[in-house]
Amino acid sequence: MNTTWGYSEHDQAWKSTEILIRKLCDIVGKGGNLLLNIGPKGDGSVPPESVAALRGMGDWMKVNGEAIYGITANPFRRDFEWGTWTLINLPDGKSQLFLHVFDWLASGSLSVPGLTSFPAKAFLLGDKRVLEAKATSDAVELPVPSEAPDPTATVIVLEFTEQPIIHKSSKN
Numbered sequence: 462m463n464t465t466w467g468y469s470e471h472d473q474a475w476k477s478t479e480i481l482i483r484k485l486c487d488i489v490g491k492g493g494n495l496l497l498n499i500g501p502k503g504d505g506s507v508p509p510e511s512v513a514a515l516r517g518m519g520d521w522m523k524v525n526g527e528a529i530y531g532i533t534a535n536p537f538r539r540d541f542e543w544g545t546w547t548l549i550n551l552p553d554g555k556s557q558l559f560l561h562v563f564d565w566l567a568s569g570s571l572s573v574p575g576l577t578s579f580p581a582k583a584f585l586l587g588d589k590r591v592l593e594a595k596a597t598s599d600a601v602e603l604p605v606p607s608e609a610p611d612p613t614a615t616v617i618v619l620e621f622t623e624q625p626i627i628h629k630s631s632k633n
Contacts, residue, residue, distance in 0.1 A: 462497070463475050463476065475514065476514065477514070478518060479614075481497070482517075482518055482613050482614050483614055486544070489529050489534075490535040490546055490547050491534055492534030521614070524611075525614070527549075527559075528559035528586060528616045532548060532559065534547070535547060535548070536558070536627050543560075543563065544562045544564065546559060546561065547559045554622075555621060556620075556621045556623065556624050558580075558619040558621070559586070559617070560573070560617040561616055562609070562614065562616070566605060567607070569604060569606075571617070572603075574599055574600040576601045578623075578625035578627075580594050580620055580625075581621060582618075582619075582620040583603055583619050585610055585616070585618075587610050590606075590610075592605065594619070601619070603617065
């Protein structure tokens with residue numbers, strides 16, 4: 462969890478919880494799994510820096526875990542300038558797209574080009590605050606708060622009554 466991705470007593474450049482959470486979202490959004498080697502010391506103890514980072518990841522997962530567990534990869538097959546996506550198809554035929562927003566938009570609006578299905582509901586996963594989505598000819602626009610609710614990775618949920626229609630060739 463430092464520069465070597467393994468324990469080295471001389472390496473004190475620890476990765477932040479933010480880097481680890483964003484790496485998790487990025488990897489899951491690409492259809493992978495994060496295998497995180499915590500690199501215990503020679504005596505078997507876990508360095509306190511690793512413990513703190515893992516606790517931070519656990520706290521984030523308590524709020525946002527449904528955007529990570531049981532999902533499929535980013536259906537756009539690419540990232541956006543603000544972050545990445547994951548998707549879950551629910552047993553009742555409904556779907557949820559999870560937007561993992563790393564770089565918050567000061568403009569107050571997040572655009573999802575290529576999404577031609579309109580969500581039945583849009584909300585912030587952390588506090589369930591509803592967002593009023595607007596449709597354009599080739600995108601869905603979401604008004605967002607001026608400040609990121611979670612500066613590490615805010616998750617926005619778009620709920621659909623069926624599988625969303627996505628045009629993968631759309632530009633950012």
